[in-house]
Amino acid sequence: EDQVTQSPEALRLQEGESSSLNCSYTVSGLRGLFWYRQDPGKGPEFLFTLYSAGEEKEKERLKATLTKKESFLHITAPKPEDSATYLCAPNNAGNMLTFGGGTRLMVKP
Amino acid sequence: DGGITQSPKYLFRKEGQNVTLSCEQNLNHDAMYWYRQDPGQGLRLIYYSQIVNDFQKGDIAEGYSVSREKKESFPLTVTSAQKNPTAFYLCASRVTGSSNQPQHFGDGTRLSIL
Numbered sequence: 039e040d041q042v043t044q045s046p047e048a049l050r051l052q053e054g055e056s057s058s059l060n061c062s063y064t065v066s067g068l069r070g071l072f073w074y075r076q077d078p079g080k081g082p083e084f085l086f087t088l089y090s091a092g093e094e095k096e097k098e099r100l101k102a103t104l105t106k107k108e109s110f111l112h113i114t115a116p117k118p119e120d121s122a123t124y125l126c127a128p129n130n131a132g133n134m135l136t137f138g139g140g141t142r143l144m145v146k147p
Numbered sequence: 148d149g150g151i152t153q154s155p156k157y158l159f160r161k162e163g164q165n166v167t168l169s170c171e172q173n174l175n176h177d178a179m180y181w182y183r184q185d186p187g188q189g190l191r192l193i194y195y196s197q198i199v200n201d202f203q204k205g206d207i208a209e210g211y212s213v214s215r216e217k218k219e220s221f222p223l224t225v226t227s228a229q230k231n232p233t234a235f236y237l238c239a240s241r242v243t244g245s246s247n248q249p250q251h252f253g254d255g256t257r258l259s260i261l
Contacts (some may be wrong), residue, residue: 042189072249081151081237081252082190089247125189133243135250137182137189 040065040130044138051116051145059111059124059141067131071109073102074125076140082125116145149174151253153238158258160225160232168223168256170238179221180239180250183207190237196221197243225258233259 042063051057063071070089074082086095088104095102099120101112109126123142127135151172160166172179178197182190192205196215210229215221221240225232235257239250 047187070247074252079255079257081153081239081254084249084251087247087249127190134192134195135190137191139187139189 040136042126042128042136042138044126044141046141048142053117053145053147054115056114061109061126061138062107063128065128065130065136068128069131069133070129071104072127072129073111076123076125118145118147121145151238151240151251153253153256155256158256159261160258161261163227165224165226168236170221170253171219172240173219174240174251176240177243178241181213181223182237182239184235184237
């Protein structure tokens, strides 16, 4: 059974304080891993796709990386508008996603 | 603009009542999905459809039903058999034929019991 664990569950940062979010997974036949951002009361918004170990993707203050068992979302000098829940979802051999429980990020000015 | 429209945004169900959640997409995607999201939990798959007139059960299909009569539409019915329906319901779609295409989501329907 595919499993995904995201940590920490919640993270409070001061504006400008960089940190990382972790996504650990056990998936049969990994075919990519997706990161999403979700704002309260909204659907998840796609951020990145990572395909193979060692790959990195960047978008503004966010950088996602992938190893064989983990993915990290690094947030550099965050701003209050980066506050959201971040979800990771590995894609298995059957093209089905398994979602982690998310990390709720709060950035204070 | 292309996207996924879910309606209504909020829905209330009475005891013993079936309710239907609407999901429409104009992205020309073949595959569509329904997820349930509970506080502090990941999204759990209810049903999915890869093509018109065909759909499969996900991990938590009991108490739910779907239809896929048109490519653009994938309504979800929450039946009276679903004893704990209070949750945030999300519809998604994606292009098939390639594993590198992400699922795109609507803005959800929040269902509560009266």
